[in-house]
């Protein structure tokens with residue numbers, strides 16, 4: 001696949017990882033009924049990665065975008081930048097514009113401004129960092145303050161490969177997610193476990209809303225079920 005190394009972002013940005021709509025095809029299902037409904041493939045779905053500094057937002061995005069992990073190669077993100085990616089779900093192309101934000105407190109006022117237009121937010125903590133987990137409630141408060149009321153939120157416990165350093169049990173992540181009624185899974189930007197799934201689930205939800213949003217009688221896409229059936233298990237105990 002030809003890859004264009006164009007970079008489209010707000011200034012300042014941290015790393016040159018943006019590509020112009022490379023495609024992945026997580027679903028090979030053909031003949032979906034939904035495909036017959038109208039969906040504008042030019043629609044851009046803005047998705048934002050948030051969470052404390054160092055939880056692995058940039059790494060997760062690079063793993064999703066390029067399928068690779070470069071250990072210790074990232075300096076803290078400065079400001080905000082985005083990567084475009086097309087995910088094919090139910091034979092439709094869903095364009096995600098994925099914004100990688102700086103986790104550091106000093107950039108918070110910059111990133112808040114981007115929440116308003118976001119259709120989805122991936123909220124990350126690091127399973128080896130108690131403080132990053134404890135801060136999730138504060139992140140959710142911010143999200144509820146600045147983002148749209150119906151924004152899709154997904155909680156991700158990243159660095160699931162670091163079993164020996166784990167301090168947050170998977171159960172704790174699940175409980176917190178249940179409390180806020182948000183889908184949850186553990187991911188590893190290093191091994192790639194559940195990374196495609198996280199973005200694909202978001203793409204499916206956003207596409208479903210775009211296709212069926214005006215039809216109140218249509219059954220909703222069950223993002224929780226979709227994830228539960230597909231997610232790979234990660235170690236559960238510290």
Ligand SMILES: Nc1nc2c(ncn2[C@@H]2O[C@H](COP(=O)(O)OP(=O)(O)OP(=O)(O)O)[C@@H](O)[C@H]2O)c(=O)[nH]1
Pocket residue numbers: 051052053054055056057058059060070071072073074075076077078101102103104158159160161162187188189190191
């Ligand atoms: N073992 C392991 N290391 C990870 C994983 N994800 C990120 N890291 C490492 O954690 C460190 C921080 O990762 P980043 O992706 O820069 O974190 P960030 O959330 O973007 O940080 P800010 O830009 O400061 O907000 C880097 O050294 C990464 O290599 C993971 O899933 N597993």
